[in-house]
Amino acid sequence: MKEEKEEKKEKIVTAAGMIAGQSGAVLSVDGGHTLLGRLEALGIRPGKRLRKVNSSFMQGPAVFDVEGCSIAIGFGMANRIQVKIDS
Amino acid sequence: MKILLVGNPNVGKSVVFSRLTGVHVLSSNYPGTTVGYTRGFIRFKNEQSAVIDVPGTYTLDPTCEAEKVARDMLEEGDVIINVVDATNLERNLYLTFQLLERNIPMVIALNLWDETKHRGVHIDLDKLREELGVPIIPTVAVTGEGMKQLVDALPQAEAPAHTARNSEERWKAVGHVIDQVQHITHRHHTWRERISDASVRPLSGGIIAFAVLAGIFLGVRFISESIIQYAMDPLFNRLWAPVILRLSDLMGGSGLLHDIIVGSIGSSEINFVESFGLLTSGLYVPFAMVLPYILSFYLALGILEDSGYLPRLAVMVDTLMHRFGLHGYAIIPTMLGFGCNVPGIMASRVLESERERFIVATLISIAVPCASLQAMIFGLVGARGGRYVILVYGVLLAVWLVLGFILRRAVKGFKPELLIEIPPYRLPSLPTVIKKLLVRIRGFIVEAVPIVLGAVLVVNILYSFGIFNAIADAVSPVVTTLLGLPKESTAALAIGFLRKDVALGMLAPLELTAGQLVVGSVVLAMFFPCIATFIVLLRELGFSGLLKSTGIMVLAALLTGGILNLILN
Known part of the structure; x- marks a missing residue:
C-alpha cells in the first residue's frame, strides 16, 4: 500500500494503460518518424494534456480528449505514448 | 486563375465551396468526405476563376491517398483559401504555416466562428492577422456568414515571406502565435459532450x-x-x-x-x-x-x-x-x-x-x-x-x-x-x-x-x-x-x-x-x-x-x- 502511494506522486503509464477518466500530460512517443508525424498532426506531442474518455475493450481503440478535441487512437499506437498521470 | 480551398479534414471546406460557387457538393460531419477533385467557378478580378475543393489534410507530408491528392493539387494553385477551424486553432495553424512556406498568396477563412463562443475560445483577430501577415475572415459557412467578405478579401491575398521550417520549429512558431492571440475560458461539459462520451464507451x-x-x-x-x-x-x-x-x-x-x-x-x-x-x-x-x-x-x-x-x-x-x-x-x-x-x-x-x-x-x-x-x-x-x-x-x-x-x-x-x-x-x-x-x-x-x-x-x-x-x-x-x-x-x-x-x-x-x-x-x-x-x-x-x-x-x-x-x- 505504501509503495502504491509513493508511485502515485509521479505515475507514468502508456496512454493505452490509462483508466477512463484519467488525465495526464504526454511525456514522449516511442515510434518512427511516420507515427510521430501523424500523432503530431493531430496535436498529440510532448507536453500536451490528454484525458481518456473510454476504456478500450479487447484491445480496441481508445478515445482521448486533447484540448477539447476528441481523437480515437488504436491500441498499439496508444501503447507507444508515455503519459505522466496527474497526481 | 485557380483558387484552392485547403484545410484540415472536417473544417467545412466543402460547405465554403458550395457557398462560393453555388455548386452543390456533398459535405458531412466526418473527416474525409471529399476524396476526389471537385471544382466550380466564381468571378474574380473580372475573370472566370476555378475554385477547387481540395481533400482535407493535416499536413503536406501525406499519410494517405486523399492527402496525396491534396498535396499534388497545391502545385497548380494561384490563390489559396485556407479554411481553418476556429475552435481548433493550434492544430489547424500547423498546416497554415506549411502553406505559408509555399509562398502562394493566401486568405484565411476562420470557419465555425459561431462555435468558438459556446466553446469558450477567444481569438484576437487583429493580432492573428498581424502575426500571420494574411487577411483573416471569420466565417460560418453553413449559414453563409462572412462569405461575401471572403470573396472581397481575395484580391488582398498575400504571400508573406515565411522561411521553410522543420516540424519542431513550426510547432514552436504555432505555439508562439497561439500564446499571443488565443485565450480559452473554462466551461462545463455540455449534453452533447456527454452523449459523445457515452457513444464510444x-x-x-x-x-x-x-x-x-x-x-x-x-x-x-x-x-x-x-x-x-x-x-x-x-x-x-x-x-x-x-x-x-x-x-x-x-x-x-x-x-x-x-x-x-x-x-x-x-x-x-x-x-x-x-x-x-x-x-x-x-x-x-x-x-x-x-x-x-x-x-x-x-x-x-x-x-x-x-x-x-x-x-x-x-x-x-x-x-x-x-x-x-x-x-x-x-x-x-x-x-x-x-x-x-x-x-x-x-x-x-x-x-x-x-x-x-x-x-x-x-x-x-x-x-x-x-x-x-x-x-x-x-x-x-x-x-x-x-x-x-x-x-x-x-x-x-x-x-x-x-x-x-x-x-x-x-x-x-x-x-x-x-x-x-x-x-x-x-x-x-x-x-x-x-x-x-x-x-x-x-x-x-x-x-x-x-x-x-x-x-x-x-x-x-x-x-x-x-x-x-x-x-x-x-x-x-x-x-x-x-x-x-x-x-x-x-x-x-x-x-x-x-x-x-x-x-x-x-x-x-x-x-x-x-x-x-x-x-x-x-x-x-x-x-x-x-x-x-x-x-x-x-x-x-x-x-x-x-x-x-x-x-x-x-x-x-x-x-x-x-x-x-x-x-x-
Missing part, C-alpha cells in the same frame, strides 16, 4: 450503435414502403395503367415494337414488374420500387453523416474490423456502399494502405447490396415472407464476415491502426440535408434511370433474337445444377452486369420457389459487379486488382449459391 456505445443501425433499417423500410403504398402504386395503377392499356390497344396488342415499349401485358391488368416494357417495368422499377428506397436511405444517411456519429461508429466496430485486417474507419465506405457501391468504393481512399482499399472494395462489391438491389429484394423476396429477406441479409453478412477473415490472411501488406479525429456532434441543418438528398436523387435519376431503360431495351432485343437462349444453353449446367435455378435465369445473371435491380426484376416472371428466389438474390448481389462498380473498381484498384477482385467475386458467388441451393432446395 463499450457498453453504452454498443447499445447506441445497435439502436442507430436498427433505427435506420426500420426507418428506411417504413418510409419507403409508405411511399410505395400510398404514392407510387396508386400513381401507376390508377393513372398510368389506363394510359398503357390504351397505348397497347393502339399498337395492336402485340409485335416486337409493342413488346419493347409496353411489354407483355394482359388485356385488362398490368403487372408492372413482369411485363418488361420500357414504359411499364422500365419506369415502374426505377421510380416506384427503387426511388423510394434511394430517397429514404439517403435521407437517413445524410442526417447520420451530418450529425457526426459515423466516426464514433468506426471506433465501436474497430475491434471487429481488425479481424478483417482493416480498421474501424472502413465502416464508412461500407455504409456508403449500402446506398450505391460506387461512392462506397471511392470513399475507401481515406484508408491508408493499398491492402485495406483492396479488401474494403472487394467486400463492398460482394457482400454489400446497393439500395437499388435492396429495394428489389424487399419488393420481390419480401412478398414471399419476411424470413426470406432476413435469410438473404443473413447470408450476405456471413459472407462478409467469412470473406473478411480469409482476405485478411490472404492479402499481404501493412496493417494500420485507427487514428482519427472525432468531430463534435452537430445538429444536422434541414436545408443542408435536403440539398444533399436532392443532389443524390438527381444523381440516381440522371445516371441510373437511363441504364435501367437501356437494360430493359437490351433484354427485349436479346430475347427476340434468341441470344439469351444460346447463352443459357452454354452455361446451363452451372446455373441449373450448381445453383438450382431454371435455365431462363441465366439471362437475369447476365443483365446483372448492367443493373442489378432490373436483373432481379427479370427473375419475377419465372415462377421461382422462395428458396430459388433467395439463391437468385444472393448470387445476383455477389456475382460480378454492375458496370458502374466495375469501372470504379478498375480506376481504384488498377487492372490486376480488378481481376483479382472479380475472380474472388465469381468464386464466392458460385460457392455460396451452390451451398445455399443444397440447403434450401
